[in-house]
Amino acid sequence: xxxxxxxxxxxxxxxxxxxxxxxxxxxxxxxxxxxxxxxxxxxxxxxxxxxxxxxxxxxxxxxxxxxxxxxxxxxxxxxxxxxxxxxxxxxxxxxxxxxxxxxxxxxxxxxxxxxxxxxxxxxxxxxxxxxxxxxxxxxxxxxxxxxxxxxxxxxxxxxxxxxxxxxxxxxxxxxxxxxxxxxxxxxxxxxxxxxxxxxxxxxxxxxxxxxxxxxxxxxxxxxxxxxxxxxxxxxxxxxxxxxxxxxxxxxxxxxxxxxxxxxxxxxxxxxxxxxxxxxxxxxxxxxxxxxxxxxxxxxxxxxxxxxxxxxxxxxxxxxxxxxxxxxx
Amino acid sequence: xxxxxxxxxxxxxxxxxxxxxxxxxxxxxxxxxxxxxxxxxxxxxxxxxxxxxxxxxxxxxxxxxxxxxxxxxxxxxxxxxxxxxxxxxxxxxxxxxxxxxxxxxxxxxxxxxxxxxxxxxxxxxxxxxxxxxxxxxxxxxxxxxxxxxxxxxxxxxxxxxxxxxxxxxxxxxxxxxxxxxxxxxxxxxxxxxxxxxxxxxxxxxxxxxxxxxxxxxxxxxxxxxxxxxxxxxxxxxxxxxxxxxxxxxxxxxxxxxxxxxxxxxxxxxxxxxxxxxxxxxxxxxxxxxxxxxxxxxxxxxxxxxxxxxxxxxxxxxxxxxxxxxxxxxxxxxx
Numbered sequence: 134x135x136x137x138x139x140x141x142x143x144x145x146x147x148x149x150x151x152x153x154x155x156x157x158x159x160x161x162x163x164x165x166x167x168x169x170x171x172x173x174x175x176x177x178x179x180x181x182x183x184x185x186x187x188x189x190x191x192x193x194x195x196x197x198x199x200x201x202x203x204x205x206x207x208x209x210x211x212x213x214x215x216x217x218x219x220x221x222x223x224x225x226x227x228x229x230x231x232x233x234x235x236x237x238x239x240x241x242x243x244x245x246x247x248x249x250x251x252x253x254x255x256x257x258x259x260x261x262x263x264x265x266x267x268x269x270x271x272x273x274x275x276x277x278x279x280x281x282x283x284x285x286x287x288x289x290x291x292x293x294x295x296x297x298x299x300x301x302x303x304x305x306x307x308x309x310x311x312x313x314x315x316x317x318x319x320x321x322x323x324x325x326x327x328x329x330x331x332x333x334x335x336x337x338x339x340x341x342x343x344x345x346x347x348x349x350x351x352x353x354x355x356x357x358x359x360x361x362x363x364x365x366x367x368x369x370x371x372x373x374x375x376x377x378x379x380x381x382x383x384x385x386x387x388x389x390x391x392x393x394x395x396x397x398x399x400x401x402x403x404x405x406x407x408x409x410x411x412x413x414x415x416x417x418x419x420x421x422x423x424x425x426x427x428x429x430x431x432x433x434x435x436x437x438x439x440x441x442x443x444x445x446x447x448x449x450x451x452x453x454x455x456x457x458x459x460x461x
Numbered sequence: 462x463x464x465x466x467x468x469x470x471x472x473x474x475x476x477x478x479x480x481x482x483x484x485x486x487x488x489x490x491x492x493x494x495x496x497x498x499x500x501x502x503x504x505x506x507x508x509x510x511x512x513x514x515x516x517x518x519x520x521x522x523x524x525x526x527x528x529x530x531x532x533x534x535x536x537x538x539x540x541x542x543x544x545x546x547x548x549x550x551x552x553x554x555x556x557x558x559x560x561x562x563x564x565x566x567x568x569x570x571x572x573x574x575x576x577x578x579x580x581x582x583x584x585x586x587x588x589x590x591x592x593x594x595x596x597x598x599x600x601x602x603x604x605x606x607x608x609x610x611x612x613x614x615x616x617x618x619x620x621x622x623x624x625x626x627x628x629x630x631x632x633x634x635x636x637x638x639x640x641x642x643x644x645x646x647x648x649x650x651x652x653x654x655x656x657x658x659x660x661x662x663x664x665x666x667x668x669x670x671x672x673x674x675x676x677x678x679x680x681x682x683x684x685x686x687x688x689x690x691x692x693x694x695x696x697x698x699x700x701x702x703x704x705x706x707x708x709x710x711x712x713x714x715x716x717x718x719x720x721x722x723x724x725x726x727x728x729x730x731x732x733x734x735x736x737x738x739x740x741x742x743x744x745x746x747x748x749x750x751x752x753x754x755x756x757x758x759x760x761x762x763x764x765x766x767x768x769x770x771x772x773x774x775x776x777x778x779x780x781x782x783x784x785x786x787x788x789x790x791x792x793x794x795x
Contacts, residue, residue, distance in 0.1 A: 279759030436601025443594025
């Protein structure tokens with residue numbers, strides 16, 4: 134952001150380049166991976182398969198948006214309850230709607246309200262009690278998992294209304310509804326961050342809490358909003374997931390928690406806070422989905438696939454996300 | 462006066478809150494949970510919590526340097542499957558030989574962590590998350606499905622044997638590392654360990670070999686993951702590529718409950734170990750409360766949440782009654 138702001142006054146073209154610079158690395162990585170995929174198995178970069186990969190990356194992308202909000206609010210904030218809240222919403226929506234269209238709004242409001250309560254509890258624990266974010270949200274994750282288990286009594290029930298099942302069907306030109314909705318969520322979240330006062334304050338609070346406090350920003354209020362937004366976005370992600378997959382099981386989305394953090398970082402969210410945007414988060418999510426699809430397409434066993442994913446992440450981190458030297 | 466001084470020193474111990482939690486839940490369990498207070502049951506409790514205890518001792522050293530180790534659980538899995546696979550018919554190693562190979566693998570993961578975080582300056586949370594995938598991938602590669610058989614001699618030595626007829630053998634897995642930790646704490650290495658955690662920049666400018674200190678902390682943590690894995694084999698005696706995955710975050714949570722600050726430079730292994738005892742006691746408490754199985758996870762989560770909230774509030778309360786300590790601006794958000 135500072136680079137873009139500094140150059141903005143001089144030349145609109147330079148400003149545009151500075152803005153694109155952030156997307157350069159993820160986009161070139163994605164193109165590279167599609168190229169490798171095409172070279173190994175023909176048809177990997179066909180329009181149909183690209184569409185499939187984009188569709189699969191949608192749920193990861195929404196989890197990444199959720200994670201980005203808390204990370205951007207700074208102070209080492211991280212939300213490990215994203216996956217558990219997604220699972221909870223994926224379990225609750227079918228149980229409440231029982232396949233009836235008329236109950237869907239109630240179900241969505243209920244799930245979002247519950248998520249907001251959990252998000253607010255996270256923020257309260259971090260801000261008021263002073264528990265480190267990592268620990269607070271991790272414990273919250275196990276409490277939310279416990280809540281899901283005790284609510285469903287171990288047997289997920291219910292049916293999905295037609296509208297949610299339609300998420301996996303094409304909207305136009307073969308592009309599925311889930312992708313359309315994810316892009317809409319990304320645009321709304323991005324507009325919220327860039328165009329509203331609260332959104333801009335999230336960046337300020339993230340880059341320097343003391344300065345934000347001295348500017349008269351209600352730091353606590355902003356951090357509360359970031360955690361609540363994160364939990365609500367996670368709940369939306371859960372709804373998308375259950376609509377796309379058609380059924381739910383316990384802890385079905387818990388794996389997304391630890392996927393969302395590196396996806397956000399590769400997408401350019403600064404772990405120290407105050408920097409990031411939704412579209413790069415989407416790119417980060419696509420990179421991770423693409424990598425795992427590429428490895429499946431090559432046909433390597435599960436263990437080696439996880440090994441290569443870890444090694445690739447480590448490589449990207451070493452190349453891309455190193456801290457400043459101590460000797461300056 | 463000296464008595465008051467002693468009281469004051471006790472009041473300032475970072476391990477005090479978790480000690481109180483531990484004692485309260487120990488008494489609660491002894492009274493409320495039928496059969497908990499018998500020697501056999503206590504021994505079994507000790508046996509089962511040793512792996513988590515080992516991990517917390519290792520993780521606490523990393524957290525003291527201001528780092529984070531998400532790879533310990535996967536490291537436990539890796540060592541577990543390596544030992545079991547090498548002891549199988551195909552390779553026919555003895556238990557001792559297989560354990561040595563497992564030790565090398567664990568140290569390899571620790572070195573990788575230390576180099577990437579200490580020397581290449583990658584964020585510790587993300588780097589160890591990546592090495593977690595690497596270690597777990599290796600574990601699943603070596604042994605895709607649970608199976609195999611460990612050493613029976615180890616199980617009987619670990620679960621029922623006593624040293625000098627009194628000290629349970631499994632306690633050695635906690636006492637030896639704890640002793641090493643405290644010996645290290647009083648050497649220059651220990652001083653630098655805390656210095657790096659308090660302020661890495663200042664430690665570096667004071668001539669500390671901060672990168673090497675960090676590397677050593679991660680290697681120690683990996684070493685404790687190896688010990689935890691051996692303790693697992695003493696308990697269950699078979700191979701499973703996912704055996705330790707759930708332990709990672711439990712170990713970190715217990716360490717923080719035990720008074721080790723996530724921002725570094727505070728707390729030590731004894732508090733972390735007490736945190737692990739508390740974490741394990743909760744399972745018994747909830748189990749003994751005759752709740753339906755479906756509600757047990759929720760109850761466990763809520764009790765741990767209350768424990769952490771209570772402990773953190775207690776620490777804040779204690780810190781807010783200083784003798785002379787000016788409040789830094791904006792510290793309420795820090």
